[in-house]
Amino acid sequence: MGKFRIHTGADRIEKRIEAYYKQLTNPNTNYFIIDSSSSPEHNDVDFKFYSYQNKSNKQLHSGDLIIYRRSGSASEWGNEFYLYGAAEFGDIVREDFQTGNNLVTIKDPYLFSHHLMKENLRTFDWKFRQFNGKWSNFFNMNGITQISKEDFIGLLKRQKNLVPDEPDLSPEEESIAVKCYQAEKMESYFIDDKAKGIETFNAVNKFYSDKVKFNYHYKSALVADKNEADLITTRIVPWDDNKDIRLDSKNGICLTKIFSEAFKQGYFTFSDEGHILVSDVASGDPEVNKALKKYKNRKIYMNKEYSPNKKYLQYHREHVFLK
Structure with a gap:
């Protein structure tokens, strides 16, 4: 399992800014927020290809820097838009003269550490246009x-500052995080301990942690706590137990720290319907026992689309839960 290398948020975002140094210091660079549905119909593949109308968008050029946005109409989160990554526009690889569409490559993709939702942007000091609320x-x-x-x-700074304890990733690990995002979109959930000699845990954790929290609307599935500093993405089937499902967000639950640790140690589990089952084995921590007693038989929030996979819950009951 990878070691965590914790740097300050300022250090980490400066590294990302340095990665775009050539473009940021070029006075001809333009900057955009682009909508992507990651839809095959539009030939959009997040962090790989982008399709746009060349006649009405002549200001786009190779070397420009972009922020990815999922519009409300394409959002998985209650029709709310969000920002989720950055990249550099690459070269045009295909021009469709019949439709007027250009297909461009995406270079140096960067997956955000935290989706930027409306609530994260209400106090953002926009410069390109005045925000009236x-x-x-x-x-x-x-x-x-x-x-x-x-x-x-x-x-870039706003999303990074929302995850102050995130490990400092190398450029190679950042690339793996993007590939994890793309693989999960394709419902391909396997990843090994290493990829091209690089330990994958930290890269997977960057993608996976935010994905699961996003699915649970950045609040605990159990106590509805929205204090993000106290939230942890918790795997149902532990990381070391199954490489084939490491990228599956249905193997993750968003819990507060005290419940996350108790769940990993097997002091409670969930039924297929999401009800808490408390172990007869008491924890050595009185605070944990008190919390578990309070929430015994409580039903967790079960999102229809992102609910925990019942096979994973069964595995936890059989192999992790203390009987």
Whole structure:
């Protein structure tokens, strides 16, 4: 399992800014927020390809820097838009003269450590346009909004500062995190302990932790706690027990720290319907026992689309739960 290398948020975001140094110091670089549905119909593949109308968007050029946005109409989260990554525009690989669409490659992709939701952006000091408190028509309807360099850097800092304890990832690990995102989209959940000689745990954890928290709307599935500093993504089937499901977000539950540790140690589990089952084996921590007694038989929040896989819950009951 990888070792955590903790740096300050400022150190880590400066590394990302340095990775875009050439573009950021080029006065000809433009900056955009682009909508992506990651839809085969539009030929969009997040962090790999992007399709756009070349006639109405002539300001886009190779070397420009972008922030990815999922619009409300394409969002999995209650029709709320969110920002989720950054990258550099690459070269045009295909021009469709019949439809007027260009397909471009995406270079140096960077997966955000934390989705930027509306609540994370209400106090953001936008420079390209004045924010009047309403999001309607704030972003261009064609899905491509030109922003300022200050906005681009500020958004990178905002998402990083929301995860102060995240491990410091190397460029190679950042690349693995993006590949994890893409694999999960394709419902491919296997990942080995190492990829090309690089330990994968920290890279997977960056992607996986935010994905599960996002699925649970950044609150505990059990106590509805929205204090993000106290939330932990907890695997139902432990990391070392099955490589084939390591990227499956249905193997994750968002819990507060005290319940996360108790769950991993087997002091409680869940039925297939999501009810808490408390072990007859008492924890050595009176606070844990008190909390478990309070929530005994409580039913966790079960999202229809992202509910825990029942096979994983069964595994936890049979192999982790203390009887």
